[in-house]
Amino acid sequence: MTAVNEQLLPVVAEIVTGLKHKPGALLPILHEVQNRLGYIPPDAVPLIAESLNQSRADIHGVISFYHQFRTTAPGKHTVEVCRAEACQAMGARQLEAHAKTTLGVDYHGTTSDKNVTLEExxxxxxxxxxxxxxxxxxxxxxxxPEKFDQLIDELRSQTLEVL
Structure with missing residues (x-):
């Protein structure tokens, strides 16, 4: 277990304790963990599984089934590209290819500077x-694509201003 996760597990334990008695508690627990921590630390899976009397595989299966759950910390900013039909009809596929190339990551990836996470x-x-x-x-x-580059440049300048 990492030092970071040792700090996060008490938060997970608090969430599990507060929600484990609800019917169908797993999804509310996972959502609350991600809302509070930004992701679901892998070290939280055994704690959640034991508290709900389920297997680790069951918990991992739910986390991996739903694409909105993350198992790694996101970047400082999250950029989501809409993939619905209307957006696709207006060029979203080209935009998503441009976004992946510009950021150097695929969906669910985070840039090497930990600034941007790309999501669909x-x-x-x-x-x-x-x-x-x-x-x-x-x-x-x-x-x-040009507007996307401008938006990303603005995010990067915000990060530099903080430094």
């Missing part, structure tokens, strides 16, 4: 302004 999403509800991306909590429409 299947509708941002911004169909009239396709293709769309969400950066952290902000939805941006009519994103071209």
């Amino acid at each position: 999403v299947y509708c941002l509800g911004n169909c009239a302004c396709s293709p769309s991306v969400r950066i952290n909590d902000e939805i941006v429409g009519r994103v071209t």
Whole structure:
């Protein structure tokens, strides 16, 4: 177990204790762990499994089945590219290829500087302004490869300002 996970496991234990008595507690527990920590640490799986009287394989199976669960810490910023039909019709496939090339990662990957995690999403509800991306909590429409580069440059400058 890593030192980081030793600090996170008490948070996981608190979440499990508070939710384990709910019917179908596994998904609420996993969502709350990810909401609080940003991901589900692999060392949390045995704790969750034991508390719910399930196998580690059961817990891992649920985590790996749902694409929104992460098992590694995300970057400082999350960039989600919409892959719904309306966005695809307006160029989202080219945009996602550009995003992967620009960031040097595939979906669910984080840039080497730990600044940006690239995710896919299947509708941002911004169909009239396709293709769309969400950066952290902000939805941006009519994103071209050039606009994407501008948005990423802005994220990088924000990181430099903090340093």
